[in-house]
Amino acid sequence: MNTRQDWRTRAKVAASWGLDRGEGFRLSPARRDRLISVVSPMLLLALWEACARAGVFDVRFFPAPTTILTTLLHLAGSGELWTHTWASLQRLFWGFLVGGVPALFMGIAMGLSRPLRAAIDPLIAATYPIPKSAILPLILLIFGLGEASKIAMVAIGMFYPICINAVTGVLEINKIYLDVAKNFRASRWQMFRTVALPGALPFIMSGVKLGVGMGLILIAIAEMIGAKSGLGYMIWNAWEILSVETMYVGLLTIAVIGYVFSLAINELERWIIPWKAER
Amino acid sequence: MTDKFKIRIRNLRKEFRSGGRTVIAVDDVSIDIAPGSFFMIVGPSGCGKTSLLRMVAGLDAPTSGSIAITDSAPGRPENAMVFQGESIFPWMSVWDNAAYGLTLRGRPKAKIKEVVDHYLDRTGLTKFAHAYPHQLSGGMKQRVSIARAFANDPEVLLMDEPFSALDEQNKTLLQEELLRIWEEHKKTVLFITHSVDEAVTLGDRIMVMTAHPGRSKAIIDVPFERPRSVLELRAQPEYGALVYRIWEQLREEVQLARSEAEKVGVAT
Numbered sequence: 001m002n003t004r005q006d007w008r009t010r011a012k013v014a015a016s017w018g019l020d021r022g023e024g025f026r027l028s029p030a031r032r033d034r035l036i037s038v039v040s041p042m043l044l045l046a047l048w049e050a051c052a053r054a055g056v057f058d059v060r061f062f063p064a065p066t067t068i069l070t071t072l073l074h075l076a077g078s079g080e081l082w083t084h085t086w087a088s089l090q091r092l093f094w095g096f097l098v099g100g101v102p103a104l105f106m107g108i109a110m111g112l113s114r115p116l117r118a119a120i121d122p123l124i125a126a127t128y129p130i131p132k133s134a135i136l137p138l139i140l141l142i143f144g145l146g147e148a149s150k151i152a153m154v155a156i157g158m159f160y161p162i163c164i165n166a167v168t169g170v171l172e173i174n175k176i177y178l179d180v181a182k183n184f185r186a187s188r189w190q191m192f193r194t195v196a197l198p199g200a201l202p203f204i205m206s207g208v209k210l211g212v213g214m215g216l217i218l219i220a221i222a223e224m225i226g227a228k229s230g231l232g233y234m235i236w237n238a239w240e241i242l243s244v245e246t247m248y249v250g251l252l253t254i255a256v257i258g259y260v261f262s263l264a265i266n267e268l269e270r271w272i273i274p275w276k277a278e279r
Numbered sequence: 280m281t282d283k284f285k286i287r288i289r290n291l292r293k294e295f296r297s298g299g300r301t302v303i304a305v306d307d308v309s310i311d312i313a314p315g316s317f318f319m320i321v322g323p324s325g326c327g328k329t330s331l332l333r334m335v336a337g338l339d340a341p342t343s344g345s346i347a348i349t350d351s352a353p354g355r356p357e358n359a360m361v362f363q364g365e366s367i368f369p370w371m372s373v374w375d376n377a378a379y380g381l382t383l384r385g386r387p388k389a390k391i392k393e394v395v396d397h398y399l400d401r402t403g404l405t406k407f408a409h410a411y412p413h414q415l416s417g418g419m420k421q422r423v424s425i426a427r428a429f430a431n432d433p434e435v436l437l438m439d440e441p442f443s444a445l446d447e448q449n450k451t452l453l454q455e456e457l458l459r460i461w462e463e464h465k466k467t468v469l470f471i472t473h474s475v476d477e478a479v480t481l482g483d484r485i486m487v488m489t490a491h492p493g494r495s496k497a498i499i500d501v502p503f504e505r506p507r508s509v510l511e512l513r514a515q516p517e518y519g520a521l522v523y524r525i526w527e528q529l530r531e532e533v534q535l536a537r538s539e540a541e542k543v544g545v546a547t
Contacts, residue, residue, distance in 0.1 A: 176366045183336055183360045184380045184431065194379070198370035275370045275411040 063245050071245035072252070080234075085253055087229035091147070091222075092215050095154020100211055103163035104204060108196045110163075111170020124163065132157050132214070133221050145226035153222040157214035165207025169200025202276060205269045212261050216254060284349065285467040286312040286335065286435055291344035293330050303492035304330040307344075310486060310495070312435075314349070315465040319482035321472055321529065323536040327493025328471045329363070332439050335469060336360045348434055356380065359428035360437040364444055367412050367423045374399065374408040376423050380431030398426040401460050418449040422456070429460060438470040442477065454480055455509050462506050475525045479518060480509055487528045490536035497528050 027035065045065050051057045052064035059067070075081040110117045136153060143149035173195065181195045223232025231250050238246035293305040304327035312318045322328045333339040335346055336358055348357050359380060367376045375382075377399055381391045399405050402422040412420055421441055428436055442450045458481065461468065472478055478485045479501060487496045501521065503512055512518055 174365075176362055176364065177368060179338055180360075180362065180366050180368070180379075182338055183358070184383055185356065186383055190383055194371075194383070195368070198368070201370070273370070275413060 060244060063248065068245050068248045068252070071243075072249045075246065075249055081249065081253065084229055084231050084234045084250075085257070087233075088219050088223065088231045089257070091150045091219055091230065092154055092212075094147075094151045095215055095219070096158055096211070098151060099155025099158040100162050100208065103159040103207075103211075104166050107163040107166025107204075107207075108170055108192060108200060111167045111173075111200065112191070112196055117167070124160070128160050128164070132218055136222060136225065139222075140226060150219065150222045150227065150230070153218045154215045157218040158211035161210035161214060162204065162207040165203045165210070166200055169203030169207075170196050172203065173199035201273055202269075205265065205273065209262060209265055212265070213258065216258055216261075220254060283313070284311040285314040285316075286310070286318075286349075286469060287345075287347045288335070289345045289347075291331065291334065291346065292342045293327065293334060293339070294342045303327075305334070305341075306492035306494050308493070308495050310498075312467060312469060313483075314467055316483040317461070317468045317470065317481055319470050319472060319478040319485045320488060321475055321478040321485055321525065322488030322493060323490045323529065323533045324473055325536060325540075326488045326490045326532070328488055329439055331493065332360070332437055332469065332471050335435075336437050350434060356384070356431055356433045358435045358437050359431045359433040360439065361421075361424050361428045361441040363440040365412075365417075365420055367420055367427065369412045372409050372411055373404055373415070373423050376412070377404075377426040377430050379427055380433075384431075394430050394432070395426075398430045398460075401429075401463075402426045402456065418445055418453060421445065421453060425453075425457060425460070429466075433466070435467045435469060438468065440472055443473070450477075451509055457481070458505075458507055458509070475522050475529060476513075479503075479521050479525065480507070480512060485525060487525060488532070490532045491539050496532065499525060499528075 048057070048062070049064050049066060052059050052062060052067075072081070106120070110120055132153065135156070136149075139149050139152050139156075143152050177195050177199060178191070181191050186194060219230065220232040220235070223230035224236040227233040231254055235247050235250035238244070238250065288308060288310045291305055291308045292303070295302045295304055306327075308331060310318070320328050320331065330339065334341045335348075338360075350357070367373075368379070371379070374395060378391050378395045381394060396405070399408055402425060404419065404422055404426060407415065407419065412423070415423070421444075424441065428438075442453050445453065454477065470478075470481060482501050485499045485501060487499070488494065489496045499521075503515075503518070
C-alpha cells in the first residue's frame with residue numbers, strides 16, 4: 001500500500017518534469033511548438049553570423065548580426081535612435097488621431113445611414129486603390145516639407161482600412177439589435193454608442209491593425225523625403241553615408257514597433273471585446 | 280371610454296411591395312384589448328402576425344388604419360418587445376442588458392439597480408448577472424430578454440413568439456415563469472404565437488388569424504382562472520376541448536397557407 005502510493009507520487013513528479021516512464025524526455029505539442037518558434041530564428045541568426053564571418057556573405061550588404069547589434073547599442077547610447085523612434089511614433093499618433101478617429105465615426109455613420117453610404121461609397125471605392133505612396137508628391141505640395149505632410153500620409157493610410165472595416169462592421173450587425181434599440185426609443189447618439197459602435201468593434205479592431213501596418217509603411221516612405229528626423233530619415237540618411245548597419249538598425253526598430261503594436265492591440269481587443277467567445 | 284381598452288386597433292392594413300407585386304400582410308384587423316389582459320394572436324406561419332406586432336411596436340408604419348395605446352402615467356414607455364430569436368446584446372452583460380431601457384431613459388442609478396435586481400431575481404438570473412450572452416443557454420437568453428422588457432416598465436408588453444426556438448421542457452418552464460412575473464403587475468400583453476397550446480395556456484382572449492392576407496378570423500375567450508399552473512391546466516379536459524376548438528379554426532388556414540406556399544414554390 002505504502003509503496004504503491006510512493007510510486008504514484010513519483011510518477012506525478014516525473015510527469016511534471018516532462019518525464020514519462022520508459023520513454024524518457026517528452027514535451028507537450030504546444031511546448032514543442034513554442035520551443036521551435038524560439039529556436040529557429042536563433043539558428044538562422046547564428047547561420048547568418050557564421051556566413052558573414054566566414055566570408056560567404058558580402059558584409060557590405062549583409063553585416064553580421066553582432067555588428068548590427070553593436071551599432072544598435074551605439075545609436076541607442078548616443079540617443080540618436082530614440083530621437084528618431086520618438087519622432088516617428090509621434091507622427092503615427094497624430095496620424096491616427098487625424099485619420100483613424102474620423103474614419104471610425106464616418107464608417108459607423110455610413111453603416112447606419114443608407115443615403116450617406118450611397119453618397120460616399122463611390123468616392124472611397126475610387127480613391128482606395130490609388131497607391132498611397134504615389135500621392136506623396138501631391139501631399140508634399142499641399143502640406144509642405146514639415147510635420148503636416150508626414151502626419152497627412154499616415155492619416156490617409158489609416159483612414160481607409162478603419163473606415164471600410166467600420167462600415168462592414170455595422171452592416172454585419174444583426175438587424176434585430178437595431179430593432180431592439182429602436183423599440184427602446186434610443187436616440188441617434190444612443191443607437192451609435194450602445195449598438196453600432198460595440199457591435200462593429202471586432203471589425204473596427206481588424207481595421208486598426210491593418211491601419212497601423214499601413215501607417216508604418218507610409219511613415220517610413222514619407223520620412224525618406226524632406227524630413228530631418230524619424231526612422232525613415234535614419235534609414236535614408238544611412239544609405240547616403242553608406243552605413244549599412246544603421247539601415248538594419250532602422251529596419252529592426254520598425255519591425256519591433258510593428259510587433260509591439262500588434263501585441264498591444266490584441267491585448268486591447270481582449271479587454272474591450274470581452275464578449276467575443278475565447279479564440 | 281379610456282378604461283375599456285388599453286390597445287385599440289382599427290382597420291389596420293399593411294402592404295409590402297415585393298418584385299413589383301403588392302403583398303397584403305395584414306388586412307382590416309380591428310381589436311380592442313382590455314387593460315391588464317393577456318391577448319394572444321395565433322395564426323399560421325407567414326400570416327402577417329409579426330407584421331401586426333411590429334406596427335404596434337412602432338417599428339413599421341401601417342399602410343392604413345390606426346393603433347392607439349392608452350397612457351396611464353406620463354413618461355412611461357409605450358411598449359417593450361420580447362423578440363423572436365436572439366435579441367439580447369452580445370456585447371453587454373446580463374445585468375446591462377436588463378438595465379438597457381432604464382439606462383437609455385437616464386433613470387437614477389439606485390432605481391435602476393433596484394428594478395434590475397428584482398427582475399433578474401424573478402427570472403433566476405441573479406447568479407449570471409455579470410455573464411455575457413455567449414455563456415448562456417437559449418432559455419437563459421430569452422429570460423434576459425423578458426427581464427429587459429419587464430424592467431423598462433412599459434404600458435404594454437409585446438411578445439413575438441419568444442419561446443418558439445426553445446425545446447419543449449424549457450418552453451413549459453418559461454411559460455410558467457412568465458405567468459408568475461406577469462401576475463405581479465398584470466400588464467397588458469399582446470402575445471404572438473403559432474402554438475395553439477401556448478395561446479390557450481397563457482391567454483385571456485385569443486384571436487385566430489387567417490392566412491394570406493392576415494385577417495381576424497375569430498376571437499375566442501379563454502375561461503380558465505388565474506393564477507394558472509401550466510401543467511395542471513393542461514390536465515383539465517376543458518383545456519383539451521378548447522385547444523381542439525381553436526385547432527379546427529386554424530386547420531384550414533394552415534392548409535391554405537401550405538398550398539399557397541406550394542404554388543409559389545416556397546418551403547414552409
